[in-house]
Amino acid sequence: MDSKERIAKALQLATDTKVFEMGQGVSSMAPAVFKDCFPGRKAVVVAGVNTWPVLGEKVYSLFLSAGIETQKYIIDKKEFHAEWKYVEMVDCLLDGNFQKAKEIEDSTDYVEPDAGKAFRPACDSYYVAVSVGSGVINDLCKLSSHHHSQSYLTLPTAASVDGYSSFGASISYQNSKQTFSCPAPLAIIADIDVIAAAPKKMTAAGYADLAAKIPAGAEWMIADLMGTEPIVPEAWHVLQDVIDQQLSNPEGTAKGDPQAVADLFEGLTLSGIAMQAARSSRPASCCDHLFSHILDMTHYRYNGELQSHGFQVAIGTLTMCAVFDEFFKMDLSQLDVDACVAAWPSLEQEQERALGIFKDFPAPKLGYTEITKKYNDAATVREQLTKVKENWPEFKEKLRAQVYPFTRMQALMKAAGAPSDPSDLGLTREQLRDMFPKVQLMRFRFNILDLAKRGGFYDSLVAAVFARGGAWEI
């Protein structure tokens, strides 16, 4: 199967995306695709200061020449994150209230309103968003379009994330990075001429975001065995059957070779489609992404700059490969299930532990909320551990076939130009180690650290990663 066939097949699974055009120069198709997908509607081209000259301006004039009533809006910030303020800004754009959008963008004392009140009744007079940019602009347009009960057209300018085709938008709201449920775009036009010419750091970030699906897949296998989130076969296969191939040319992506970048972009798109098919981000992220969420939520900067999603995820991904390396050294067929169950804490104890760990965090109740969702009683823990114990050698081999060893993943990251050591982000290994308790607790999703807590080997597992001979030896 070639790329075109794979995408065509994947689109049958996609619940939201119906049009996907990828190739050199395909952005010239944008007006025709728009007219087809949104007949009779007005468009607003939303771009950033960097993406306007690269593609936004061209798309805007193509739309005008095609006779589509079109406005433009250029977000006048060099650096901005996917925060609620900008969601409300795009909400106003789709309403047609451009002045209010600008006021919100420029406000310095912005107060977040109730997110639940952003929904409007459906109406044909709203503008339809034409997102021209990278992951952040796309996520803003995705959520705002959902608030207006409509879809949008996205023209990615970099292969930097898998969010173009994914279900859900990752937005900071009330100090917490959250995934808001919202449909993926109806149409994606990926002009490889533009995407391959994007800054090298952005392509490297996308490579790392795709590589994260390797350990994330293994953690989904664990959740599947635990019975908390069963694997959705079509969502699994659409991405995991081809991902090794799409990660196999990091040198090509680093050089900006159009074919290599197209392959990477295809992988990221399939990841998004897997999320559409699963109606969740489970196929694409687990602990590998949570390190990044901590950095986002604490507004972490290195050399004065916020670090990209993919660069942060690179370190999370490497760390999780290291965790799996140590996990595979364990013999869980010898697990003393009775002793583990006897030592299993109550929900109240876990909630108290979470409150302590997140005490000084921007979202102090986050751990409490999430552990409350994923806590299992002792009887369930007994079942879970028994399953692991009874299936250990075979299950371990299955996981091993999925996860890359740390050294292999590190070589790939290096070749792709992505971070390969925490110091590349200005992080010490101690800082990374200290994130683990939060990573375990900060999402409702069952992860390998939850298994380690249940089996009483959490401390030794984490310590091994940072011990002499470990991947991040301190």
Ligand SMILES: [Zn+2]
């Ligand atoms: Zn990601």
